[in-house]
Amino acid sequence: MFDIFLDDAPALVVVLPLLISAIIAFMPSKIWPWIISIITLFLHLFLSLHLLKEISVSGLIIYEFGNWEPPWGISFKIDGVNIGLQLLFSIFVLVSTFYSRKIFLNEIDYRDSGKAYSLWLLAVGSLNGIILTNDIFNLFVFLEISALASISLIALGAGQNRKALLAAFNYLIIGAIGATFYVIGVGFAYAMTGTLNMNDLVIQLAQYSDGQLAIFAGMSFMLIGLMVKAAIFPVHIWLPPAYSYAPSAVSTLLAALATKTILYFFVRLLYEVFIIYPSYLSLFLDFVLYPLSLLAIFIGTVIAIYQDDIKKLLAFSSIAQIGYITLAFSLKDHSGVASGFVHILNHALIKGGLFMAVGYFAILYKDRVTLNSLKGFGYKYPITSFALLICGLSLIGLPLTNGFISKLYLFQALYTNQMYFSIALVAVSSALAVVYFWKIVEQMWFSEIKFKSEKEDAYIYLPIWIVTISIIVFGIYSTPIIEFSNLSADYLISGYQN
Amino acid sequence: MSNSFLIILGIITPLFAALFSYVCRYNNNLRDSFGIIGGLITFVISLKIFHGIQNNEVYQITFFTLFDGVDFAFKVSALGSIFSLVASSLWILASIYTIGYMRGAGEKNQTRFVIFYSIAIHAALAIAWSGNLLVLFIFYEILTFSTFPLVGHKQNAESQSAGRLYLSILVGTSLIFFLPAIFWIWLKTGTLDFQDGGILMNKFPAEYLSFLIAMLVFGIGKAAIMPIHRWLPAAMVAPTPVSALLHAVAVVKAGVFSFLVVVVYIVGPDFLLQTKSSDWLVWLACFTIMASSIIAITKDDLKARLAYSTISQLSYIILGAALASSLALKGASFHIITHALGKITLFFCAGAIYVTAHIKKVSDLKGMGYKLPLIFFAYTLGALSIIGVPPFIGSWSKFYLIMGSIEREFIIVAIILGISSLLNIYYLLQPVVIGFTQNSKKEIKLIKAPLTVWPPLITGLGCLVFFFYANYFLNNISGVIVN
Amino acid sequence: MSNFIYFWNHFAFILLMVGGLFIIITSQNYLKKVVGLAIFQTAVFVFFVSLAKVLDGTAPILTKMANAYSNPLPHVLILTAIVVGVATSALGLALVLQIYKNYETIEEKEIESLELKSDK
Secondary structure, three states: OOHHHHHOHHHHHHHHHHHHHHHHOOOOOOOHHHHHHHHHHHHHHHHHHHHHHHHHHHOEEEEEHHHOOOOOOOEEEEEHHHHHHHHHHHHHHHHHHHHHHHHHHHHOOHHHHHHHHHHHHHHHHHHHHHHHEOEHHHHHHHHHHHHHHHHHHHHHHHHOOOHHHHHHHHHHHHHHHHHHHHHHHHHHHHHHHOOOEHHHHHHHHOOOOOOOHHHHHHHHHHHHHHHHHHOOOOOOOOHHHHHHHOOHHHHHHHHHHHHHHHHHHHHHHHHHHHHHOHHHHHHHHHHHHHHHHHHHHHHHHHHHHOOOEHHHHHHHHHHHHHHHHHHHHOOOOHHHHHHHHHHHHHHHHHHHHHHHHHHHHHHHHOOOOEOHHHOOHHHHOHHHHHHHHHHHHHHHOOOOOHHHHHHHHHHHHHHHOOOHHHHHHHHHHHHHHHHHHHHHHHHHHOOOOOOOOOOOOHHHHHHHHHHHHHHHHHHHOOHHHHHHHHHHHHHHHHHHHO | OOHHHHHHHHHHHHHHHHHHHHHOOOOHHHHHHHHHHHHHHHHHHHHHHHHHHHOOOOOEEEEEEEEOOEEEEEEOOHHHHHHHHHHHHHHHHHHHHHHHHHHHHOOOOHHHHHHHHHHHHHHHHHHHHEOEHHHHHHHHHHHHHHHHHHHOOOOOHHHHHHHHHHHHHHHHHHHHHHHHHHHHHHHHHOOOEOOOOOOOOOOOOHHHHHHHHHHHHHHOHHHOOOOOOOHHHHHHHOOHHHHHHHHHHHHHHHHHHHHHHHHHHHHOHHHHHHHOOOHHHHHHHHHHHHHHHHHHHHOOEHHHHHHHHHHHHHHHHHHHHHHOOHHHHHHHHHHHHHHHHHHHHHHHHHHHHHHHHOOOEHHHHOOHHHHOHHHHHHHHHHHHHHHOOOOOOHHHHHHHHHHHHHHOOOHHHHHHHHHHHHHHHHHHHHHHHHHHHOOOOOOOOOOOOHHHOHHHHHHHHHHHHHHHHHHHHHHHHHHHOOO | OHHHHHOHHHHHHHHHHHHHHHHHHHOOEHHHHHHHHHHHHHHHHHHHHHHHOOOOOEOOOOOOOOOOEOOOHHHHHHHHHHHHHHHHHHHHHHHHHHHHHHHOOOEHHHHHHHHHHHHO
């Protein structure tokens, strides 16, 4: 009986959260929206697992909406490139939804709980759409839905700090400019090719084999728009305030997944579509993305050192980490792209864990978490603090954590491309990461003030520890992440070599 | 008991000591006894492994694969068996000494101190027995992080800034130089395992070898070669048991041990001798030896003087590794033992003087020799050993190092070693001379702390006794050098 | 010159786009920023719709009179984009309203000075 649904699994992973979000929007209850969301996300995970099973058999699923054949209809594509991210997305969303309940109850009016989870599911569904869609205009729609949902969620932080409103407004304006740039690019592409389907686009673009100015202009518009959305330096300015003033649960979701999904589409556009203009692509990668990544790594890390507000510190470190990912993607070969995917997956876990722990501290401290306010937290809240410690060590990239695996493969990719300067910079910036992270540790364990340990809420620290343990597990047994990333790179890069 | 079980037991015993110390944190005597018990157990195990290595037994255990060609594995090498023997045997004495010192000086947070002390020993043992370079790196970092609470123990502004300097130099250099160097080796050879004769020969481009050596020697900041030596004097703000065991034995020896291991089991002495890529390092080591000896003379603070002396002595080992001839490597490996024994004696004495008389400066030692005869006796034994006077154990390693430099036809190096010994005499024996010759009019109250007196006496006498049993260690060391 | 006439729709689009961006960047008033954003987005709508025009084409309704039809797809796309644009503007206005309730001003400079004060 479920088979009917399972056939539509690719659509359901997106549609189900969107539908449920409409249902729970006006539920006045305190707990039911959460329960329904959890059930929905369990189903979501189940569907993702089903997709994984299907992919392992067939290798490629093209889902046509309303049976309109591409290139006319909208289609979703699931292949080796996105299945890994889809799975991680499902799992992490579920974990962070578990985590979110107590956090939301503390940070927003409980009567708004229904609306909050409605927006939450809206964001989840649309971000998932970004992962799956095979249609460049459809992507714009998902981009905007996810942006609007995220902005509303960020604005919920106004109950804590009114600056959240300004952060949300900034995100709205900058995000909308980015999305509009993207859609202008889509317009150019459509004008030249008459298609919106990514696979068809490649075929149609082939007729302009030596390229045309209009196409390059369109490509540039699309890429810049996506760069704004993915918070690639220097168009990242919306991200730090947005992440740091959002309610804690929301920053967890956004920091872990929002930019990652867009980065994923970004790289897919680069290596699946724009690959047919190798000269343009290498121009963009070598002279735009590569230097910007290096700047992002360095500047993001340095700014993070000077932050007093922990959530802002983590947000700036995210800028640097996005720099690592784009650095890997700018390498144009299999090892580079694979290491980029490795870091997308690993960093989602690391940053998710860090934001979860800091978010819990914010609840406990009942104010914004600054360096000073963390004094003695290592003794007061040992369980959460220890999780934070492990996530932080992983962020630095010490062995036995998954951050190390990321670094290992990034180094390998850089080495095979003979980019020794970048290796040096990455090494230096990972050493600088010690500085800002150790400032936190010092406050937590080595300050004058000490407390007796207090009871911590298992509903909150269990999800944190699930993430933390996965960080260690993937540091020791990295095969799943490596396999998925290699698979992604296999699918993407085969085009480039020809 | 199987061999692999011995390794596991040896490595986790200090962890259990830390755990039990925490569990029994309200009973001071019980809490502090676990250090001694743990020391005894690990010492017995290390001794057994040491003998096993002599009889060509293999001690190894593999847990899981980290990534291609690199396992999380332990395998005891001949060098490692020596290092673990030194660390574990001195841990027993240091634990006894710690009780006397910490209580005599009335330090706070003793439980935390004991716990991290044990964890540091755990890391040092794991470094000694690590099966490949990455495992070594992991425990190298754990050692750094676990000693940070010990350096910053007093939690005042001075110790905090010292702790930051300590951590930033050690972690910074390891992440910037050491880890990329490890990656480099892995990318070239596909493995990081320690093998007799090294793994780089024919796989690593010879023209870049000096660069790799530079990354390694500067990346292993714990070896404290100039200009990466600032952390060691800074770390002297820690209580003396830390300076004694960790900053004279475990931590710094872990540094030079790592470098020796890299030279012997990764690069391979033959490869080094062929390419002469480490000859520049000989001169840097000589510079460090001379410069830090001269700085040591200018220091009035006894612990700071000993710290600079340590820096200079560590460079002896680096020098031996850089010369890479069989005699020099023998001397370098043996110097790990001899210097550990001598320097821990000196630090024990410095701490004992501080606890009993609250004196930190050399110039304040006037007349103290008559009041604290046992301590000064032990100090003299240790100092003579480090200077390299026969019949003290320190003379052996210096002898081999000088022979090694002559073997490589670095006559100037041999001369520098000689001059450095003269400087040693001056700055190490000056406190003794002051203590016995000049008289102070100041009345100084003495606090009794007998537990701080016996450990230095034992190690000091050890310096004397082991001179005659040097072959006992040299047998194992000869197994190290196969060229 | 002929290029200008041939591509005049592009110039109109560029003019609107740059005007919108200019308003977003220069105006200190949050409300004006939202308006600027709306103009900026409208530029894209114009661009898309003008793309759809086929010379001598009629509305895409099957009749015997027509020998060419304009392309309907961009219209459909823009319908979606308009909805998105409306939602964006609505959310923007809601945020401006909330900002006004919290700060009693929607001027960027005044809010900045208020925040500076509260930080101290």
